[in-house]
Amino acid sequence: METLPAFRAETIRNDFPALHQKVYNKPLVYLDNAATTQKPSVVIQRLSDYYANENCNIHRGVHYLSQQATAAFEQARAVTARFIGAQKAHEVIFTKGTTESINLMADSLGRLLMKNGGSVLITGMEHHANLIPWQQLCLQHQGKLLVTRLNEKGEIDLDHFAELLKQGPVIAAFAHISNALGTISPVAEMIRLAHDAGVPVLIDGAQSIAHCPVDVTELDCDFFVFSGHKVYAPMGVGVLYGKEEWLLKMPPYQFGGEMVDQVSFEKTSFNDLPFKFEAGTPNVGAVLGLETALNYLNRIGVAAVGAYEHSLIEHALAKLSAIDGLRVVGQAAQRASVISFLIGDSHPYDGGTLLDKMGFAVRTGHHCAQPVMDIFGVPGTIRASIAMYNTFDEVDRLCEAVQRCATMLT
Amino acid sequence: MTIEQTEQQIIEEFSIFEDWLDKYNYLIECGKDVPLIDARYKTNNYLISGCQSRVWLHADFIDGKVYFTADSDAVITKGIIYLLIRVLSGRRPDEIIGASLAFLEVIGLKEHLSPTRSNGLLSMVKQMKLYAQVFKLKMSN
Numbered sequence: 001m002e003t004l005p006a007f008r009a010e011t012i013r014n015d016f017p018a019l020h021q022k023v024y025n026k027p028l029v030y031l032d033n034a035a036t037t038q039k040p041s042v043v044i045q046r047l048s049d050y051y052a053n054e055n056c057n058i059h060r061g062v063h064y065l066s067q068q069a070t071a072a073f074e075q076a077r078a079v080t081a082r083f084i085g086a087q088k089a090h091e092v093i094f095t096k097g098t099t100e101s102i103n104l105m106a107d108s109l110g111r112l113l114m115k116n117g118g119s120v121l122i123t124g125m126e127h128h129a130n131l132i133p134w135q136q137l138c139l140q141h142q143g144k145l146l147v148t149r150l151n152e153k154g155e156i157d158l159d160h161f162a163e164l165l166k167q168g169p170v171i172a173a174f175a176h177i178s179n180a181l182g183t184i185s186p187v188a189e190m191i192r193l194a195h196d197a198g199v200p201v202l203i204d205g206a207q208s209i210a211h212c213p214v215d216v217t218e219l220d221c222d223f224f225v226f227s228g229h230k231v232y233a234p235m236g237v238g239v240l241y242g243k244e245e246w247l248l249k250m251p252p253y254q255f256g257g258e259m260v261d262q263v264s265f266e267k268t269s270f271n272d273l274p275f276k277f278e279a280g281t282p283n284v285g286a287v288l289g290l291e292t293a294l295n296y297l298n299r300i301g302v303a304a305v306g307a308y309e310h311s312l313i314e315h316a317l318a319k320l321s322a323i324d325g326l327r328v329v330g331q332a333a334q335r336a337s338v339i340s341f342l343i344g345d346s347h348p349y350d351g352g353t354l355l356d357k358m359g360f361a362v363r364t365g366h367h368c369a370q371p372v373m374d375i376f377g378v379p380g381t382i383r384a385s386i387a388m389y390n391t392f393d394e395v396d397r398l399c400e401a402v403q404r405c406a407t408m409l410t
Numbered sequence: 411m412t413i414e415q416t417e418q419q420i421i422e423e424f425s426i427f428e429d430w431l432d433k434y435n436y437l438i439e440c441g442k443d444v445p446l447i448d449a450r451y452k453t454n455n456y457l458i459s460g461c462q463s464r465v466w467l468h469a470d471f472i473d474g475k476v477y478f479t480a481d482s483d484a485v486i487t488k489g490i491i492y493l494l495i496r497v498l499s500g501r502r503p504d505e506i507i508g509a510s511l512a513f514l515e516v517i518g519l520k521e522h523l524s525p526t527r528s529n530g531l532l533s534m535v536k537q538m539k540l541y542a543q544v545f546k547l548k549m550s551n
């Protein structure tokens with residue numbers, strides 16, 4: 001097969017124990033990476049080491065273990081900041097995941113900027129996590145959620161985006177890569193348009209972080225959020241990157257230990273960045289696992305991963321499209337990570353059930369993006385989503401299996 | 411034929427398939443024989459929402475027996491509906507209420523009735539039993 005010489009998915013696979021198992025007596029083909037990625041041994045080992053040898057609450061102990069854990073935690077923050085091109089480590093806030101990062105933003109930025117009748121700008125292809133928090137913020141303020149139209153291919157209508165910016169939303173929040181369609185949005189252009197209109201930008205990078213290099217400084221986005229578990233790290237850790245100037249102005253989200261400077265019964269003065277936004281005990285193990293995962297991915301090189309995955313997606317698209325009656329939902333020119341499709345007129349549940357029985361882990365349904373499904377007039381799709389450890393051979397096997405489903409279902 | 415006898419019959423029909431693909435092929439074929447719900451009942455009132463696939467169910471009570479009609483937008487779901495109706499339709503309410511439907515486990519399709527599947531089938535079985543309860547009450551009044 002046409003594997004790029006410098007990139008060996010077959011070798012990378014060996015680092016991921018969960019990939020080497022059978023389901024229903026067939027080798028597992030894991031193609032649900034947009035939901036969560038599998039973890040390499042180094043990450044699993046890092047968690048184990050942490051709990052075996054280093055477990056300690058951070059930032060408040062003078063004793064040895066606490067100082068070690070605190071140093072490791074802050075080093076993880078620095079590694080994460082470098083990974084996304086942030087200038088300052090304290091611009092990285094650790095959260096539980098993308099969902100919490102966006103809820104933090106809607107709450108905190110909402111209190112800072114939202115006025116009665118105000119608005120927030122999103123797009124028609126957002127995951128519910130980047131839709132509902134803003135929708136609720138708007139509802140609380142008798143405001144308006146502005147939704148950028150998509151074209152028939154499932155791409156952003158940039159003119160409409162520019163038009164909606166004129167209504168002066170408090171923020172423009174949109175996905176880098178759509179988890180339902182695989183569309184890569186022209187985020188650099190969108191950020192420029194938003195800034196020209198004086199509107200700050202949040203990028204939902206949940207689907208891009210593992211698939212293309214991200215440099216928040218070059219992009220000049222104001223906020224960037226992602227989940228560790230979608231980039232080979234453990235569940236339970238996520239990131240909110242924010243420009244220092246914004247984070248300094250924004251009020252805290254949750255209140256409690258760690259995030260305070262001075263507390264009396266009358267008042268509290270809050271701690272500096274990033275601690276102001278990290279109330280309570282964080283998921284230290286997962287944060288260290290995230291550092292390990294990012295270092296691991298860096299050794300392979302995200303750009304190389306992106307190039308390999310691009311050829312894999314193109315290969316899959318070409319082969320799937322050749323199947324009689326198969327319909328790819330979302331035909332964006334720039335795409336990555338996921339392929340959503342339907343087999344003839346059959347219900348996605350049927351195809352998903354049959355593929356499962358053949359050992360393929362794919363997802364069926366609306367992928368937490370119901371409005372996107374409504375735009376395309378489908379109840380849901382079958383979604384195959386790839387990662388760097390998926391091979392051309394696996395994609396070929398998927399296509400054969402889909403062909404078999406098509407014979408059975410149409 | 412009793413419920414148990416019908417279940418036994420289905421178990422025997424399915425026992426000839428060694429490959430699960432053949433089994434599902436047969437299931438899909440079965441779905442074509444579902445006694446279809448009358449178009450006027452194929453509305454939200456009769457919809458059992460399962461999130462992934464949708465199921466519509468209606469019941470008539472004639473001479474002390476319950477007769478089901480149904481439909482679904484997914485063919486595998488429909489195949490299982492066929493089996494459920496074959497076992498439960500034309501029965502007295504008490505028989506329906508007491509049915510264990512153990513045959514689904516024997517033929518290896520029980521997973522489709524798991525709550526995590528969100529295909530509407532589990533709710534459908536509940537709804538069939540609920541119809542039986544209501545008709546039983548009506549009878550005794």
Ligand SMILES: Cc1ncc(COP(=O)(O)O)c(C=O)c1O
Nearest residue numbers: 097098099127129179206207227
């Ligand atoms: C684009 C996008 N945004 C947000 C999320 C939510 O991520 P999490 O559940 O990790 O908070 C996802 C996860 O599927 C996603 O794909």
